[in-house]
Amino acid sequence: xxxxxxxxxxxxxxxxxxxxxxxxxxxxxxxxxxxxxxxxxxxxxxxxxxxxxxxxxxxxxxxxxxxxxxxxxxxxxxxxxxxxxxxxxxxxxxxxxxxxxxxxxxxxxxxxxxxxxxxxxxxxxxxxxxxxxxxxxxxxxxxxxxxxxxxxxxxxxxxxxxxxxxxxxxxxxxxxxxxxxxxxxxxxxxxxxx
Numbered sequence: 001x002x003x004x005x006x007x008x009x010x011x012x013x014x015x016x017x018x019x020x021x022x023x024x025x026x027x028x029x030x031x032x033x034x035x036x037x038x039x040x041x042x043x044x045x046x047x048x049x050x051x052x053x054x055x056x057x058x059x060x061x062x063x064x065x066x067x068x069x070x071x072x073x074x075x076x077x078x079x080x081x082x083x084x085x086x087x088x089x090x091x092x093x094x095x096x097x098x099x100x101x102x103x104x105x106x107x108x109x110x111x112x113x114x115x116x117x118x119x120x121x122x123x124x125x126x127x128x129x130x131x132x133x134x135x136x137x138x139x140x141x142x143x144x145x146x147x148x149x150x151x152x153x154x155x156x157x158x159x160x161x162x163x164x165x166x167x168x169x170x171x172x173x174x175x176x177x178x179x180x181x182x183x184x185x186x187x188x189x190x191x192x193x194x
Contacts (some may be wrong), residue, residue, distance in 0.1 A: 064087050076102070077110060079100045090157055093151045098148070100144055101141075107137060108137070112173065
């Protein structure tokens with residue numbers, strides 16, 4: 001490595017500092033997508049899985065799925081689950097709805113973040129369809145019922161550490177979409193209404 005560094009000590013220190021700062025910036029940009037990937041693979045922090053189809057196996061074991069809704073601090077929508085809970089057999093597909101209302105006099109686009117608790121059950125909670133996969137746009141005074149289709153993976157039953165899981169809570173928090181997502185969703189909503 002010495003042959004790549006300049007002989008002048010000041011230039012050498014500058015080269016090392018530039019390399020360290022460049023590496024730190026690269027790591028910062030890579031951190032978010034890598035953390036997101038890590039959470040999706042492991043279920044860390046209550047991150048759920050996305051399934052392409054319903055489960056083929058349905059077990060006799062039942063779980064109660066509770067539904068929770070909240071908004072970020074300054075987000076004005078009214079947001080709530082249509083039903084508070086449902087009991088399902090492990091592997092059975094459930095369909096639940098959340099209702100959002102925009103009580104303001106302006107069009108607003110929101111995106112939902114989500115998690116599952118207990119966190120250890122998250123890798124086994126699979127969504128087939130969800131309003132949280134895309135931004136949602138509501139016009140002034142508009143309301144919408146938004147579906148989430150899901151199942152609890154039967155592989156959960158093989159994990160001894162999950163024998164105590166009888167209740168799983170699915171939580172959503174709505175945030176105002178960033179400008180790019182907001183413009184795209186508003187254009188799509190306008191096109192859909194035409």
